Amino acid sequence: MLLFTPGPTPVPQNVRNAMSDETMHHRTPEFEKIFEKTRKHLFNLFNTDEVIMLASSGTGAMEAAVINLCKNTLLSVNSGKFGERFGKIAIAHKLKNVEIKNEWDTPVSIEAIVEAVKADSSIDAIAVQISESAGGLRHPVEELAEVIKEINPNIMIIADGITAVGVEKIDVTNIDCLIAGSQKALMLPPGLSLLGLSNEAIAKIGAGKGYYLNLATEIKKQRQNTTAYTAATTLIIGLLEVLESIEENGGLDKLYEQTASRSKAVRTALEAIGLHSYPSTPAASMTTIDDENASEIRTLLKEEFEVNVAGGQDHLKGKIFRINQMGLIPVYEIIWVVNAVELCLAKLGRRTYDGTASKVFNEVFFRLDV
Numbered sequence: 001m002l003l004f005t006p007g008p009t010p011v012p013q014n015v016r017n018a019m020s021d022e023t024m025h026h027r028t029p030e031f032e033k034i035f036e037k038t039r040k041h042l043f044n045l046f047n048t049d050e051v052i053m054l055a056s057s058g059t060g061a062m063e064a065a066v067i068n069l070c071k072n073t074l075l076s077v078n079s080g081k082f083g084e085r086f087g088k089i090a091i092a093h094k095l096k097n098v099e100i101k102n103e104w105d106t107p108v109s110i111e112a113i114v115e116a117v118k119a120d121s122s123i124d125a126i127a128v129q130i131s132e133s134a135g136g137l138r139h140p141v142e143e144l145a146e147v148i149k150e151i152n153p154n155i156m157i158i159a160d161g162i163t164a165v166g167v168e169k170i171d172v173t174n175i176d177c178l179i180a181g182s183q184k185a186l187m188l189p190p191g192l193s194l195l196g197l198s199n200e201a202i203a204k205i206g207a208g209k210g211y212y213l214n215l216a217t218e219i220k221k222q223r224q225n226t227t228a229y230t231a232a233t234t235l236i237i238g239l240l241e242v243l244e245s246i247e248e249n250g251g252l253d254k255l256y257e258q259t260a261s262r263s264k265a266v267r268t269a270l271e272a273i274g275l276h277s278y279p280s281t282p283a284a285s286m287t288t289i290d291d292e293n294a295s296e297i298r299t300l301l302k303e304e305f306e307v308n309v310a311g312g313q314d315h316l317k318g319k320i321f322r323i324n325q326m327g328l329i330p331v332y333e334i335i336w337v338v339n340a341v342e343l344c345l346a347k348l349g350r351r352t353y354d355g356t357a358s359k360v361f362n363e364v365f366f367r368l369d370v
């Protein structure tokens with residue numbers, strides 16, 4: 001079965017092998033060496049002033065960011081399940097929350113953000129997804145961050161990059177906190193989250209907030225290549241292998257370029273067989289199709305063609321399907337996926353099969369059309 005859900009994503013064989021050794025003790029020079037090497041690679045991936053690893057799923061890093069970087073009011077962007085989560089975290093910690101809510105295919109407008117910030121001077125942090133995985137949407141985070149910093153540089157910009165870090169190059173100039181998670185673009189099992197921090201964010205964190213999620217404690221320890229509590233040793237060993245594999249496969253720029261071309265080729269191929277891309281600004285991390293037969297297509301893909309794609313949640317349940325584009329994806333796998341989708345449409349009697357999807361994919365991906 002091909003796993004093509006936008007998280008979890010498949011773990012490459014060499015990474016599984018790297019993680020199959022005996023458990024290493026985390027307070028040893030051997031592990032500290034691995035930690036140090038991993039940190040070095042992470043600075044290259046994040047381009048931020050500091051990088052922290054936490055033993056938690058992605059939501060743990062979201063919570064750590066909110067409690068450590070927001071003291072008064074969190075402005076959160078809700079164009080889907082994950083944006084909604086930021087607001088819930090703020091409320092759970094008795095912070096004030098102002099939310100800008102849109103349909104899941106619609107990115108936040110910069111005007112709306114500016115208006116909200118101007119209307120409420122207690123807003124001291126903004127939380128937004130770079131890629132909102134609920135509908136496969138790309139928010140204009142870098143532009144938004146630039147505009148906000150011009151208005152008030154003290155407002156912290158928290159960018160959830162769980163389906164963006166490792167997918168595309170992110171301009172972190174005006175971002176204070178960039179979040180990633182292991183089981184999406186980083187091709188690892190779940191359980192590790194990461195935060196890139198600006199120096200301004202570190203200053204605001206000060207003595208930190210919370211206990212396990214106190215970022216001040218972690219910053220201090222991780223600068224010494226250790227962690228405050230037991231590190232997720234196996235996952236960090238896997239992460240180092242992933243980051244080295246990316247280097248061996250041509251580096252981050254090549255990965256970003258391949259991901260962008262593959263995303264574009266899949267979207268073009270599926271549109272060529274009459275399907276519709278759901279988000280008005282698609283993220284490179286996944287291809288989201290809204291379709292009246294979304295459920296049937298998902299079932300057929302799984303049962304007849306051995307392809308596992310994700311569906312939708314809440315009001316989009318049964319209305320969309322999402323195909324992963326994150327990670328080092330072999331091109332022969334994704335060609336099978338678009339071909340299988342075309343076969344599904346034939347099975348549903350919607351279209352006579354003629355190989356258009358894989359043909360268009362190849363033309364766009366390998367640039368045979370120019």
Ligand SMILES: *Cc1c(COP(=O)(O)O)cnc(C)c1O
Nearest residue numbers: 057058059082131133162163181
């Ligand atoms: C998956 C995901 C999360 C949540 O991460 P968990 O690891 O499930 O806690 C948050 N934000 C985005 C954009 C995601 O895709």
